[in-house]
Amino acid sequence: MITKVTLKVALNMFSKATRDKYRFEMPYNLYIEMSYGGKKRLGRLVNLSTKGACIEFMERGGLPPTNSGTILQFLLPEQYKPFSLGATIVWIQKLTDDTTSRFVYLGVKFKNLDANTYDCIWGFIVNSTADT
Numbered sequence: 541m542i543t544k545v546t547l548k549v550a551l552n553m554f555s556k557a558t559r560d561k562y563r564f565e566m567p568y569n570l571y572i573e574m575s576y577g578g579k580k581r582l583g584r585l586v587n588l589s590t591k592g593a594c595i596e597f598m599e600r601g602g603l604p605p606t607n608s609g610t611i612l613q614f615l616l617p618e619q620y621k622p623f624s625l626g627a628t629i630v631w632i633q634k635l636t637d638d639t640t641s642r643f644v645y646l647g648v649k650f651k652n653l654d655a656n657t658y659d660c661i662w663g664f665i666v667n668s669t670a671d672t
Contacts, residue, residue: 562589564589566584566587572614574595576611583597586645588661589661590650590653590665592647597645605629605632611624611625611627612626612627619660623660626651627648627650629647
C-alpha cells in the first residue's frame, strides 16, 4: 500500500519529462476563465499538467477554433494571485454524441511557462495528489 507521504516523495522524484506527461484529474470544481478575440468564457478545469489542461464548457457555441491562441486565468488553492497564462487550443471534443448535449471539452497547451509558474503548478499537483 502506498501512503500519501510515499506518493508525494515519488511524484517529486519524477524527471521533468515524466512530470510534463502527468495529468492530475481535478477531484473538485475549479473554474477557469478563457479570453479570446475580445470574448470571455468560464469553464471548469477537468485536469491539469505542467504542459496544459482540459477544460469543460457548458455551451458549444462561441469557442475559439483549434490552433488559436487564448489567455487563461485561474486561481489555485493556497495561491494569492491568479495565474494568467497564454495557451493554444489543441483540440475540442463534444462530451457525448448527443446533439442536444451542451457540454464540450477543450484541450489547451500552455505557452512559455516561466520556472516559478511551472513550479507552482507542479507543487499544486503533487500536494493535491497526495491529499486524495
